[in-house]
Amino acid sequence: MTQQIPASLGQAGPKAPFLPSLNGGRAIAAVLVFGGHFLAMQFATQVGAADIYEAEQGRGLTDQFMFMFFGIFIPVPINYFFIVSGFVLAWTWHPGRTATGFWRRRFGKVYPVYAVTSLLAFIGFGLVANFWHSWKVLLTHTFLLQAWTPDQRYLLALNPVMWTLSSEIFLYLLFPALIIVFVQMPRRALQITALACVVLAFLLPYLAGQTFDMRQPAPPVLAPLEGYDNAFSYWFTLMFPPLRLFQFALGMAVALLMKQGMRFPGLPIALPIFAVGLVLTNLYLPVEVAGGAGMLVPLVLVVAALVQRDVAGKRTGLTSAPMLFLGKISFSFYAIHILFILFTIVQVPVPSGAWDRPRLWLWQAGVIDTPTEALPGWANILLFFTYLAVTTFAAWLLHRFVEEPMNKIIRGRRRPQPPTPPQAPISPVPANHVPAAGTPNARDTVGRSVS
Template sequence: MAVPAVGSAAPTGSVADHLVSLTGLRGILALTVFGAHFYLAFTMAGGTLDTPFVQDVFRVLFSRSGGTAVSCFFLLSGFVLTYIARPEDSATSFYRRRIAKIYPVHLVSTAIAFTLVSVRYEVPGPKVSLSHVFLVQDWVPSQWYYLTMTGLDWSLSCEAFFYLCFPVLLLVLTRARTWMLYTVPACCVLLVFTLPYVVGHTFSLTHPDPMEMVPTGAYGGPIGYWFAYVFPPMRMLEFVIGIAMALLVRRGAWRGPGVALSLLLCAIGWGVNLRLGSYLPLAAGMVIPFALLIAALSRADIGATWSPLRWKPLVWFGELSLSFYVTHLLVQEELFSRLWNVGMDAGLLPAPLPVLSWWVAVLSFVAQFVLATTAAWLLYRLVELPMLRKLRPKGVSPLPVAQSESPALPAGEARTASAPNSSDLVEK
């Protein structure tokens, strides 16, 4: 099956080809997931900071940022894959590129996690281990399956399901009329808000986990949390929203707010999301603002207009986001905690619980981030990029790596980037 064209393609090498601002957005999302794990690990262990203001800053920024960031990642996935779809592409070529992008990094991080879990706790069973290797762990409503290894590859299990369905979804939605492409996201948003409630109040688990790694009571219990947050068909609603939005943008039919207003709506939505209860903060609370922001940022890149997310360091970090995402929790839980214990034994560092000085918390945050970024850069340079170049289909030309800091041009003027060197080409 060929992956259909999705409208008139942008010129090769143009700013529209690589949507730099969306790469920068990926960097922000990876940082918020990191911050969520830093904050939750500290507070769930009973820790507090000695300064209420700094405690509140961490709470506002990170107490619910993990789930919302993953939701935006799913929206981005559907949007970007649709926007860069090639007319000459085939389903086989698409699958090969996705495997080349995701699977080597996944296998390395899973092998590291398997080793650490085996040494620290016990060797995971063969069913659990194989479910992670083949990215099918999300289909079992048990945290012992979907949270055992890295604690984060459950989202890759969702992505694997999305990729499997993408050629068919794109074929169907590409043929839809414009009014239908507005209706599809609206229906998906409605289901994101309501379907977990129906399922959570209709079904229950006959054999729930005897002990939960992540408490689910506040999110509707084991079945509600799993269905709303982990179950791949449920999370594919966000992926489909991304596809429909990309098709509207490619057709020039999207009518939505610009970047500044979309950022303001995200800030308002973030505040509202902090006050939502049950399963709503996991995805529903920010799905509309994030969808509007993605469309606005893409149009800013296409039109070479203002966007704050083309900052070079942010775009660079966005390129590392996959490797950072799959490794940062291992660094936080294993490497940093062990280094902290060494410092405590040497009398150089204070005990992190129950009360920690705010400046020690900030330095700890920065130190964890530097260690996690270093590990991600090594994985990116030694595994992700080399395997991507080795495994991607030879007959499909790669897209140029994102270029940042593109200055705006007057309306109506086209932008064409310089031809990149072959060493700068990556499969996005």
């Protein structure tokens, strides 16, 4: 398949301005996901005193703080990833690219890391838990089909967070056809499309949650349902690939609207809207809607505001060198982080009653009296940053020795681009102006992609 993308987008050349703030935002989103999974360890809580992800008494103070802080941000990071994915792919697309070339680049970017972490998970489950996944699970994950079933034996097997890549691959397959349609749309049609994405993202999960249930006997629940009535609602609302199309297409529509010259509110307006949206989503929206749709509008406003600052050459806290580095390795970080948590949780029940290996090791070393006691708050915080540091180092190794080299090999040499036809002189634009599609801009010479 060699579909050509219409020349109506990007007539100024193949490069688009680099968006460092979105890259730094990936780092924050990845850490929020990490924190949401780390709190399952509950180091500062007596083993068995509080259930994971259930708001109840019995947690240690630092565990309660983590539960509240990371719990508040649960609707943010995954939605951010899907919105930014659609935005960046539309923002950086240029004429002359083919569907097969696009798919090859995406495959080279994500699949090697996915394959390595899935293999590590397979070996880890076998050696640590003495549990070897079946060939059916391996086949499902090899072809990234796990997100298409609500059965958690497949959905969350091996590397459980990689259901997101299963959904993302579906969106990558659709993107060449979507971009052909989207670039032909005038501004009003793109605005209607963006609005429809938001409305449908709210409506469909709610109706499904009110209408469908899982047939009995239900498959086993390997991960907490976090307030959902049943496993079907949990899967359909959060993980069913077609529902993630709304976030992805919304990002695409906003990117093309900005390339057509549409302005969005700046950060002084977008950030308060984000904060209010976070409160309203957590306090008032039903769980079926809160996880996937509640923060769509606030998030897309923040994304647009950050892009406008990047294009105008204004710095944000997300553009520092450490944030750019963490953003660069964020996919590897996201792919590897859960393995450190999974394989340091002891498979219960065990004779000692331990829940996690750090407390088991401390008890065996004589540091604590029992392997089930709550650790001091300072130890909980220390363990949090220890896990974070080890995961970051592992992510850098994965990025440096798997993601980058395999990406280069699979992508192959880039074909030389045909020379850009000369453009007629145009009048200067203000420094804070977002260039419309086809408008040359000096900053367009920075053409690196954060995708």
